[in-house]
Amino acid sequence: MPQKQKVCLAYSGGLDTSVIALWLIEQGYEVVCFAADVGQDEDFDAVRAKAEKLGAKIYIEDCRDEFVKELCFPAIQCNAVYENVYLLGTSLARPAIARAQIAVAEKEGCQFVAHGATGKGNDQIRLEEAYYALKPTIKVLAPWRMPEFYEVFKGRSDLLDYAEKKGIPVTSTKSKPWSMDENLAHCSYEAGILEDPDTTPPNDMWKLTADPIHSAADKPEDVTIEFEKGLPVKLSAESTGSETEPTKLFLAANALARKHGVGRVDIVENRHIGLKSRGCYETPGLTILRTAHIDIEGLTLDREVRALRDQFVTFNWSKILYNGNYFSPEREFLQASIIESQKSVNGQVRLRLYKGNCIVLGRSSVSFARLLSSLLLLSLSPMLTYFEHLQQTEKLYDASMASMDEIGDFEPTDATGFIKVQAIRLKKYGQMKAEKGERL
Amino acid sequence: MPQKQKVCLAYSGGLDTSVIALWLIEQGYEVVCFAADVGQDEDFDAVRAKAEKLGAKIYIEDCRDEFVKELCFPAIQCNAVYENVYLLGTSLARPAIARAQIAVAEKEGCQFVAHGATGKGNDQIRLEEAYYALKPTIKVLAPWRMPEFYEVFKGRSDLLDYAEKKGIPVTSTKSKPWSMDENLAHCSYEAGILEDPDTTPPNDMWKLTADPIHSAADKPEDVTIEFEKGLPVKLSAESTGSETEPTKLFLAANALARKHGVGRVDIVENRHIGLKSRGCYETPGLTILRTAHIDIEGLTLDREVRALRDQFVTFNWSKILYNGNYFSPEREFLQASIIESQKSVNGQVRLRLYKGNCIVLGRSSVSFARLLSSLLLLSLSPMLTYFEHLQQTEKLYDASMASMDEIGDFEPTDATGFIKVQAIRLKKYGQMKAEKGERL
Amino acid sequence: MPQKQKVCLAYSGGLDTSVIALWLIEQGYEVVCFAADVGQDEDFDAVRAKAEKLGAKIYIEDCRDEFVKELCFPAIQCNAVYENVYLLGTSLARPAIARAQIAVAEKEGCQFVAHGATGKGNDQIRLEEAYYALKPTIKVLAPWRMPEFYEVFKGRSDLLDYAEKKGIPVTSTKSKPWSMDENLAHCSYEAGILEDPDTTPPNDMWKLTADPIHSAADKPEDVTIEFEKGLPVKLSAESTGSETEPTKLFLAANALARKHGVGRVDIVENRHIGLKSRGCYETPGLTILRTAHIDIEGLTLDREVRALRDQFVTFNWSKILYNGNYFSPEREFLQASIIESQKSVNGQVRLRLYKGNCIVLGRSSVSFARLLSSLLLLSLSPMLTYFEHLQQTEKLYDASMASMDEIGDFEPTDATGFIKVQAIRLKKYGQMKAEKGERL
Amino acid sequence: MPQKQKVCLAYSGGLDTSVIALWLIEQGYEVVCFAADVGQDEDFDAVRAKAEKLGAKIYIEDCRDEFVKELCFPAIQCNAVYENVYLLGTSLARPAIARAQIAVAEKEGCQFVAHGATGKGNDQIRLEEAYYALKPTIKVLAPWRMPEFYEVFKGRSDLLDYAEKKGIPVTSTKSKPWSMDENLAHCSYEAGILEDPDTTPPNDMWKLTADPIHSAADKPEDVTIEFEKGLPVKLSAESTGSETEPTKLFLAANALARKHGVGRVDIVENRHIGLKSRGCYETPGLTILRTAHIDIEGLTLDREVRALRDQFVTFNWSKILYNGNYFSPEREFLQASIIESQKSVNGQVRLRLYKGNCIVLGRSSVSFARLLSSLLLLSLSPMLTYFEHLQQTEKLYDASMASMDEIGDFEPTDATGFIKVQAIRLKKYGQMKAEKGERL
Secondary structure (H helix, E strand, O other): OOOOOEEEEEOOOOHHHHHHHHHHHHOOOEEEEEEEEOOOOOOHHHHHHHHHHHOOEEEEEEOHHHHHHHHHHHHHHOOOOEOOOEOOHHHHHHHHHHHHHHHHHHHOOOOEEEOOOOOOOOHHHHHHHHHHHHOOOOEEEOHHHOHHHHOOOOOHHHHHHHHHHHOOOOOOOOOOOOEEEEOOOOEEEEOHHHHOOOOOOOOOOOOOOOOOOOOOOOOOEEEEEEEEOOEEEEEEEOOOEEEOOHHHHHHHHHHHHHHOOOOEEEEEEEOOOOOEEEEEEEOHHHHHHHHHHHHHHHHHOOHHHHHHHHHHHHHHHHHHHHOOOOOOHHHHHHHHHHHHHOOOOOEEEEEEEEOOEEEEEEEEOOOHHHHHHHHHOOOOHHHHHHHHHHHHHOOOOOOHHHHHHOOOOOOHHHHHHHHHHHHHHHHHHHHHHHHHOOOO | OOOOOEEEEEOOOOHHHHHHHHHHHHOOOEEEEEEEEOOOOOOHHHHHHHHHHHOOEEEEEEOHHHHHHHHHHHHHHOOOOEOOOEOOHHHHHHHHHHHHHHHHHHHHOOOEEEOOOOOOOOHHHHHHHHHHHHOOOOEEEOHHHOHHHHOOOOOHHHHHHHHHHHOOOOOOOOOOOOEEEEOOOOEEEEOHHHHOOOOOOOHHHOOOOOOOOOOOOOOOEEEEEEEEOOEEEEEEEOOOEEEOOHHHHHHHHHHHHHHOOOOEEEEEEEOOOOOEEEEEEEOHHHHHHHHHHHHHHHHHOOHHHHHHHHHHHHHHHHHHHHOOOOOOHHHHHHHHHHHHHOOOOOEEEEEEEEOOEEEEEEEEOOOHHHHHHHHHOOOOHHHHHHHHHHHHHOOOOOOHHHHHHOOOOOOHHHHHHHHHHHHHHHHHHHHHHHHHOOOO | OOOOOEEEEEOOOOHHHHHHHHHHHHOOOEEEEEEEEOOOOOOHHHHHHHHHHHOOEEEEEEOHHHHHHHHHHHHHHOOOOEOOOEOOHHHHHHHHHHHHHHHHHHHHOOOEEEOOOOOOOOHHHHHHHHHHHHOOOOEEEOHHHOHHHHOOOOOHHHHHHHHHHHOOOOOOOOOOOOEEEEOOOOEEEEOHHHHOOOOOOOOOOOOOOOOOOOOOOOOOEEEEEEEEOOEEEEEEEOOOEEEOOHHHHHHHHHHHHHHOOOOEEEEEEEOOOOOEEEEEEEOHHHHHHHHHHHHHHHHHOOHHHHHHHHHHHHHHHHHHHHOOOOOOHHHHHHHHHHHHHOOOOOEEEEEEEEOOEEEEEEEEOOOHHHHHHHHHOOOOHHHHHHHHHHHHHOOOOOOHHHHHHOOOOOOHHHHHHHHHHHHHHHHHHHHHHHHHOOOO | OOOOOEEEEEOOOOHHHHHHHHHHHHOOOEEEEEEEEOOOOOOHHHHHHHHHHHOOEEEEEEOHHHHHHHHHHHHHHOOOOEOOOEOOHHHHHHHHHHHHHHHHHHHHOOOEEEOOOOOOOOHHHHHHHHHHHHOOOOEEEOHHHOHHHHOOOOOHHHHHHHHHHHOOOOOOOOOOOOEEEEOOOOEEEEOHHHHOOOOOOOHHHOOOOOOOOOOOOOOOEEEEEEEEOOEEEEEEEOOOEEEOOHHHHHHHHHHHHHHOOOOEEEEEEEOOOOOEEEEEEEOHHHHHHHHHHHHHHHHHOOHHHHHHHHHHHHHHHHHHHHOOOOOOHHHHHHHHHHHHHOOOOOEEEEEEEEOOEEEEEEEEOOOHHHHHHHHHOOOOHHHHHHHHHHHHHOOOOOOHHHHHHHOOOOOHHHHHHHHHHHHHHHHHHHHHHHHHOOOO
16 A cells, blocks of 8 residues: 555535545545546535544546537537437536546646546546546546455445445435436436336436426527638527527536426447446437437538448547547547548537427528529429529528529439439349249 | 430329330330339329320339338448438438339330439439449439530420420429438428528428427427337337337337428538539427437447447448438448347337437347446445335346356456556656646 | 366477476376367378377377368458458467367366467467357466466477477477468468568568569469359369369369469557567468459449448458457358348359459359340440440340340430439538638 | 531550641641650651641640649659559559540630540540640540441551551561550550460560569669658669659669569459450559558558558559549549558568569668557567567667657556457357357
8 A cells, every 4th residue: 555645536415426535545545636626516615624523635626618519519510419319418528527637637737536436337438538548647446346445345235334434425315216427418317217127217216307297397489600711600599698608608508408308318339348227318409409419410411422421521520428438549530531521510400498399490500592503493483483482582592603603504414324324333233133934 | 316215214194204204205115104002192093194194104113112121221220311410311212213114114125214313413323323223234214414405405494484385284283392302211391592501591491300390299299219139029008009010110100200300401512523512391299219329338338349249330420321321331341230239139229309409318239238237336435225225116127137246247447447547658658747847 | 276177289290389288297288189180281200299299099080071161251252351461361260270279178078178279469369269169167277377387488499408308399499580380271471570561572482383573484374263152163274273172172263373473561560468569471262262252243243232242241251360260250140141232143254364463354154144235234335336246246245134124224415414413412511611711 | 517616636656646636637637746755765856747747736745843733742642553453554654644635625715626546445435534624615536436437447457548648657567466555554465366265475575574484683682662651752772872852762663673574464454334354454653662662551550541441442543543533622632631641651661673573671761769669568578588688789770769658557467358348249249159059
């Protein structure tokens, strides 16, 4: 055991990390607590007081802007999602937390960092891979993986007994029958009664969003979101007004989605560690922003870029974040391609929120005339008058439109060649099947 | 021009294909009409009468079972979706229609097939690639790509004039300001006023589903869907009772989703032909079944199989269907892997439907004990009593569970090695960045 | 320490595993040795005698046929390769070895299996993941990761000292300055002087193949390889005669490639464990068979199937094998698609071997007429007479050819439409770039 | 027919394009010939004289540097290859040619561009997609797809007759029985006698490279190639000296490869147009440079970046180039990720060339010490003295090495956890298979 080695502990103020803090002190470490404000609903004064009562110095760092701008916004840009459903709320916060914790560890000259994540989850991996990349020489203490700790503290009652004996104040004597993780982007619920994947979460579990059935607003509300290079740059709605600054914009999206019950999911997912795990997640604002982003890409992103991005970037960026490899060459590699893909993603989307629904009403783009003119190519006959009217009102068109007409030199007969060339291969296949007598 | 060559025309009974039928007859062809019942809301007697009035023989073929079993069900198995949003309702029907049409053409000894799809859309491609694969020697007539036709019929008014002159009855003198395509799986709306992607569809456009805001049922309803090898084999709800036969099950899912306003989307998509196009789609039952399928996969599908399937099969199968290459070696290639992937996808999902929402309530699996026992591994301490209780009730467990306990020989300390091995590469990267003075 | 627990040790007869065997016995285990004959150049009688002298029972199992048919042949079918260069010779043998070892362990009622692989390599992973999948309850002893072993045996001299003290016979007192692994498919060389990736391997290191520069045959030799469903079914060459049985065919390919110096590579690769490692590999016969397989696929595999297979199956199957996950659902998933992809891969390839070169001379296929007739479509004018001659000789054509002519209804003008439709999207892009003044 | 419309014709000086030039003049066009010097073996003075004799102005543009730097070098950076074998020599030249031709067309105010590519090949697509992207308003004349041309000129003899009648000089009265395309990177041979894929190309067909068996140099030669950010920046060999300027370096690589018979391939490939086609290609210098690049990536590229790049970028960039979509948003998208991937690809590779072989002798890197130190981690025991010696010589190490040692805190026992965590999933799978009685 080192003499007064210093350890920077990720500290939440809860029972687990309070016990860990004291236990580390008892093991002879000098403990520096670190708490990250990533937008969770927390009384940080109380957290500070509690740490100090335990005899530890504490740093409370505001990571909200970094979390929104460096993590949530790129997630929106690439439509990040894990296993079709999970929007990565917890995964996205970990890199911001780890970076701030390592900064504190460096400032305080700590040889060690510690955390209270369990030994079977994803968060231990996300935090530690980040620590190691950010500071390759750091040593990690993970008490829930240290037999000298976990063989003593076998359950919540052992923690409570220890807290009582040591005079650690315990906020709520009765824990909820699940564990939670909250930040500005989401709140997660897992373990406990949720481990049975067929148990429907109780109504009072959900913390962030109104219940779509029982408590969401009865009146729908519309919101407009503008994007530049794939990033949300303005959000406007009646109840929130307009916001353009990233964190404020994100919070406004949250306020809207919470009120209208948008963003709940319930999933059995595959952890990095090879176990399956049931998680319930509320991701209010991010759900709205992602929906809008996917929609504006329909109007503004090239088909082939989208296809490559969908197959390659979305899946892998999401997996990398989920698995805790944000600080890695592969994430940087993908990030470069995300930025490249979003050059043309400029425009605005109008959405209607109502009792869990996030309904697309329409979208437009500054460079939209280009697209509309090509859409015009589609119209045969009677609808044209409608468009002639539209064109006269000039609501949507810019000067470049006329020139775009020149490239409309596509003839319907051209499609014949397009189809016949593609059929060459298929005809041979059909012929071969026919000869074999196989049903196509 | 051939003397009395025979052509089998895909005939809807509408204005366009009625004009085409007569025009083909005037060009000297013997016309055999073909109409496919793919579940659209149609008066087939009237269609038959109209064709016969034009002087054409007509076949009306019931393709519903084939459409559900051969197209919709594989789409569910692979979670098919195009550009994140479109569930491929039209694309899925085309292969069933083309196969039935070619069968009629063969029976009637037609040298030609014809259709009324436009020259700038996807359907011409989907139909013709299918025709060519199914019968490589067939010749295709696509009047909307033949100058002798489209230069005469420049707009809807030309069609109406011709119809009036020739005595073709026109059902509705006033067309809706958009075009529609309906089948058992969906209804699409596009063109006309919808071509401006910022025009919100009028409320009365949507035909299949109740409006989530104004007309959906006020009372939520629960539905349970069972899967075997990734296929829905039973659907149960109060208002529909239980259904197990594929088409009836699908129709029951439709009935539920329609009532509760589930399955509307609005998208700007990239056509195969390189143009962007705005489409509004209602896909009621398929939305529910797909949601349930994705959920049951969470519980039952291996992580790595899912990852490979998500990246390669879902994307490519969907693209192949969208682009009209169902009858192709690449689709058969992917189909083999879909079937392989679904071997373990057995279980049931409970959903709650309410005003546009399709909320997962829980899921279970016959082989679920395996998973739950592994989920149990996750629990540290106080929750365990809950599970001990669960185990005593034996509600969910089967005999194999005990044996599974034996493989639970994972120690929390193992995670340390897992993390440290993965950190080797990242530490080197972090070190290199630090030496360069670059921010990670 | 368990009382006389039984352990099945993967035993090579070399210094390391002989020391391990004795050390395990000293630790109180009953040791059952297991040696796999995967085609390496080994005196198995001596291995048997040595094990018995150590006081261990030994099983020597012939895994050659299984290795060739279940591992090497699927590798050929999917053109397996890791990081562009490595043909996976060692990786392919591990599953066959692990399965045979587990079978012995079960027969002998062993609670443990053991191996002599190091703690920083791939083989420990490959063996153990296979053990755990094949027998989830098995316990693994890996002495090179057990401090009580590796802290005692810090280097080769400690092993030699121990061997001398215990009377373990040591075959060669002087070890080669690299480590080797040999089987029927390849021989690998790594570590030692090869760890400096700029050290050119000495000429006398390579064991299996003649040196292309100094000792390969001066006279080229031709070989013909026939495939059915992507599997080699016949190999014919002057010096080997014809072989059709898998293992004999593989050995004949080896004999030819060895004589002509085919199949050496030198690579720095990324291990599963996150380290880079330099390896030199000789893979004689597999190189020839893989080259021929890639070639016959050119003639017989559909373009789109090939594209999906290349992106999806080849890469991932190879990675799965390299990383030791042969016994996994994802490998089975890919295997199903490999088999599906190879249905049409029938034909023969003629190769010329000469001083390290494996030159394709030509290929043909039973269903080749189909392709040739389509190739014929390509010819404009003067060459046609050549083909008319060819057709008269009828050397290559079958009856189906005439019917194929019917589908040759492709007109050069069709290509115009094909190109123009694809240009729609690109013209818009070009226009946009031009407006922005950006160079394309 | 337009009155004196201007057309810029891609002109080679050969029979086909000479006839086309005169035919276009006869059709009433003013013809501006354009010839691109992409490094082919050509007498450009003769080409100029011939064009002028036909009555056409001619521009001869030197595209070699652009071809090497903008096309060949990115191809090396991403290891471009089509269908495992073809190094894209022709495909790479087309964008440079099209850009120069469009520049001439703009300078001369041409409304049209024309080329002599056939209607069933890839080059028509590559050229025209490039024309349309570079100048969306351009019109294309492709005589081999215009019935008024190809119905008159049905074969080579028609062309010869016309040439004789019109006084067009024909260089060689006897054409070779295949067609060729040559540039600085390669020479291709196809059609004619090569259309039978089982016909071995005659020895005298190959133009660029010495025959590995009969005429390649008897003495091997070594070459060293240095890379910075994945680009070759220096090539050194005895017979060529050192070259650093891109085009000269490329030509030096060509000279070496030609002398030693490196770079011949023979393949049946899938054309974009859906036909299969046999091609023989010589790609001397590019083969060497690509081999070296793949090798240096082994030493310098992160595993995960490589995996993502191999699966997505290499395949798709190659396909995009093959299919003629160089000027496209998707190619630009991929290019951004290529550049990002190559940041760390710095170092040098030593190769030995001998009778068709390009043998890697070794490689090193400035940042190589990092890797070697990690490689050192691999060595157990006796080899260490070798490395101690190496370290003393300091030949390869830089100052950062010491610090890298600190991150070598990986313990062999960590691998146990790594393996066991990965086994969690596989044990469950094995258990399930065992219960079902299925063989793994």
